[in-house]
Amino acid sequence: MRVIVTGSSRGIGRAIAVRLARPGGTVVVNYLQNADAARHTAELVEERGARAVVVEADVRSERDLKRLAATLDGVDVLVHNAAVGALKPFDRIRTSQWDLTLESSLRPFWLLTKLAPLAEGASVVGISSLGSRRHIPGYAAMGAAKAGIEALTRQLAVELAPRGVRVNTVCGGLVETDALRYFPEGEAMLAAAARHTPLGRVGRPEDIAAAVALLVSEDAAWITGQVLVADGGLSLL
Numbered sequence: 001m002r003v004i005v006t007g008s009s010r011g012i013g014r015a016i017a018v019r020l021a022r023p024g025g026t027v028v029v030n031y032l033q034n035a036d037a038a039r040h041t042a043e044l045v046e047e048r049g050a051r052a053v054v055v056e057a058d059v060r061s062e063r064d065l066k067r068l069a070a071t072l073d074g075v076d077v078l079v080h081n082a083a084v085g086a087l088k089p090f091d092r093i094r095t096s097q098w099d100l101t102l103e104s105s106l107r108p109f110w111l112l113t114k115l116a117p118l119a120e121g122a123s124v125v126g127i128s129s130l131g132s133r134r135h136i137p138g139y140a141a142m143g144a145a146k147a148g149i150e151a152l153t154r155q156l157a158v159e160l161a162p163r164g165v166r167v168n169t170v171c172g173g174l175v176e177t178d179a180l181r182y183f184p185e186g187e188a189m190l191a192a193a194a195r196h197t198p199l200g201r202v203g204r205p206e207d208i209a210a211a212v213a214l215l216v217s218e219d220a221a222w223i224t225g226q227v228l229v230a231d232g233g234l235s236l237l
Contacts, residue, residue, distance in 0.1 A: 007082030011177035015205035023049030069115040090140035101141035126169035157225030173231025175203035198233030
């Protein structure tokens with residue numbers, strides 16, 4: 001299986017890259033700044049028997065996306081995980097920060113999907129979050145980007161269906177990663193989620209990776225254009 005995971009040097013992206021590594025397969029590990037972390041992800045991928053290819057690329061750059069897409073002569077799984085953006089109230093977001101957020105998350109979901117040499121029967125998976133459908137402090141820009149990913153999932157699923165390509169998105173609940181330290185109320189959010197999640201804990205990167213693995217598996221061959229919520233039941237309350 002030939003796999004590209006954007007933003008896979010750490011956190012959820014790393015967990016997805018490792019989970020999708022198969023003996024004899026290839027996983028492209030994409031990063032922007034932390035080369036050491038990307039190499040560590042590559043080591044974990046190779047421990048599972050897959051070949052790892054580390055590619056530095058800025059998903060905001062069309063030239064970089066073309067280079068990333070050309071890494072493999074065919075792609076069986078494309079996972080859009082990379083996301084960077086402003087986490088602040090809407091009236092404190094600068095125009096440049098708004099653009100950064102959408103250009104690093106929503107635009108690559110469209111553009112890299114268009115550029116990648118998707119094989120017949122390939123799977124494309126986006127990564128969203130509950131901020132796409134409910135209020136999270138400081139999440140105005142990112143929530144808009146994630147909501148766009150969910151809408152685009154449905155559009156791409158129909159347009160790519162004649163090629164046998166399936167498109168789905170995983171919408172994750174609160175997941176404990178380093179990214180939480182950038183949230184204005186990160187610690188309080190963790191504590192509240194742990195209290196209120198029906199399954200009794202916050203998410204782990206491996207939980208999202210497991211949902212992605214399900215959607216790209218043969219067991220999900222009849223599933224496309226869907227947003228799978230993986231949140232331990234938090235959104236039910």
